[in-house]
Amino acid sequence: MYSYDSTTFRSELNQLGLRMTPQRETILEVFRELPKGKHLSAEDLYHHLQEVAPERKISLSTIYRSLKLMTHLGLLRELELAEGHKHYELNQPHPHHHHHLVCVRCNRTIEFKSDSVLKVSMKTSGREGFHLLDCQLTIHGVCVEALKRGWPSVPQEWSCPHAPVDE
Amino acid sequence: MYSYDSTTFRSELNQLGLRMTPQRETILEVFRELPKGKHLSAEDLYHHLQEVAPERKISLSTIYRSLKLMTHLGLLRELELAEGHKHYELNQPHPHHHHHLVCVRCNRTIEFKSDSVLKVSMKTSGREGFHLLDCQLTIHGVCVEALKRGWPSVPQEWSCPHAPVDE
DNA sequence: CGCTAATTGAGAACAATTAGCGATATTCGT
DNA sequence: ACGAATATCGCTAATTGTTCTCAATTAGCG
Ligand SMILES: [Mn+2]
Ligand SMILES: [Mn+2]
Ligand SMILES: [Zn+2]
Ligand SMILES: [Zn+2]
Numbered sequence: 001m002y003s004y005d006s007t008t009f010r011s012e013l014n015q016l017g018l019r020m021t022p023q024r025e026t027i028l029e030v031f032r033e034l035p036k037g038k039h040l041s042a043e044d045l046y047h048h049l050q051e052v053a054p055e056r057k058i059s060l061s062t063i064y065r066s067l068k069l070m071t072h073l074g075l076l077r078e079l080e081l082a083e084g085h086k087h088y089e090l091n092q093p094h095p096h097h098h099h100h101l102v103c104v105r106c107n108r109t110i111e112f113k114s115d116s117v118l119k120v121s122m123k124t125s126g127r128e129g130f131h132l133l134d135c136q137l138t139i140h141g142v143c144v145e146a147l148k149r150g151w152p153s154v155p156q157e158w159s160c161p162h163a164p165v166d167e
Numbered sequence: 168m169y170s171y172d173s174t175t176f177r178s179e180l181n182q183l184g185l186r187m188t189p190q191r192e193t194i195l196e197v198f199r200e201l202p203k204g205k206h207l208s209a210e211d212l213y214h215h216l217q218e219v220a221p222e223r224k225i226s227l228s229t230i231y232r233s234l235k236l237m238t239h240l241g242l243l244r245e246l247e248l249a250e251g252h253k254h255y256e257l258n259q260p261h262p263h264h265h266h267h268l269v270c271v272r273c274n275r276t277i278e279f280k281s282d283s284v285l286k287v288s289m290k291t292s293g294r295e296g297f298h299l300l301d302c303q304l305t306i307h308g309v310c311v312e313a314l315k316r317g318w319p320s321v322p323q324e325w326s327c328p329h330a331p332v333d334e
Numbered sequence: 335c336g337c338t339a340a341t342t343g344a345g346a347a348c349a350a351t352t353a354g355c356g357a358t359a360t361t362c363g364t
Numbered sequence: 365a366c367g368a369a370t371a372t373c374g375c376t377a378a379t380t381g382t383t384c385t386c387a388a389t390t391a392g393c394g
Contacts, residue, residue, distance in 0.1 A: 059343045080247035116283045130308030137304045139288045141297030226374045
């Protein structure tokens, strides 16, 4: 389980002159309870709340604002996988930190860990004088099933951003 | 220099029932002549052509269509750095293949190479039965200059998507 | 409690990207 | 080299994801 609790969050906010709100608390909670390997977009989070806790519904504007805030504070990680919009997940430190392998045809995503990527990232950011916030190795590939259907393929067969994963 | 020439491009297109056009040839040429470390967005490419070769102007729609096509064929790489829209560059194989270190505060981008990342990517995609297309390690950090100005900072000081790099 | 400034929700506004369409140009077989 | 078939073009309008505006609300703090 991840240790970033609501109290820590609150004090980080206050230190910057920002405030803890029920909405921010709710969002942190949702991400902390999210099953391993699940990622949420702003829209996903919005609908998730309406379904599982309608009394805690949060407006889309606030969701976008909070996701951006929490990403800046390092609580969340912004993922740009192959679907045309951002997804978020908890930004977990080593040894929970991981990367993604994505099929560009069906968007299937597989998580994996790598110490050597972490090492490269620390070395590189250090050499350039950067304070390291996050590093993401994203591998783009074509899964076996998609390969069987031919690759490369004609435009009509490219997965559209919101196509259901159909395999 | 990169070896992917217009003839190879043409035959790959024809093999898929697609056609070579002056527009596609132009775009490939622009990317081949792009200085190392430069990345272009759709809009960048559009304006670049208007400036350096107005007689070869290409409509924005066609630019978007071509960038998508060429990315799917593996000619180009789509980069999601910290600026709110996609950028593209030639998808060069080893040993020109590289990764990016980005300052989340000012968007400064530094390229670097890493054999071990490549190795991890090949191993991982192989293990999962994926055909490897591209792998990108993106390191998010805060550069020295930005650190001096305080981090984390309050929302008003976050770089907005189109803010000029001001340092 | 009471002040002040941060935050919220609702909707309008925005920027990047895509879709539809009729006109044009490339391919390929003759 | 010619012509039919059809992919592609440029245009405009539509869509999508995200941000902004602003009045009402609320957290933090003495
Ligand atoms: Mn993940
Ligand atoms: Mn690059
Ligand atoms: Zn797949
Ligand atoms: Zn910077």
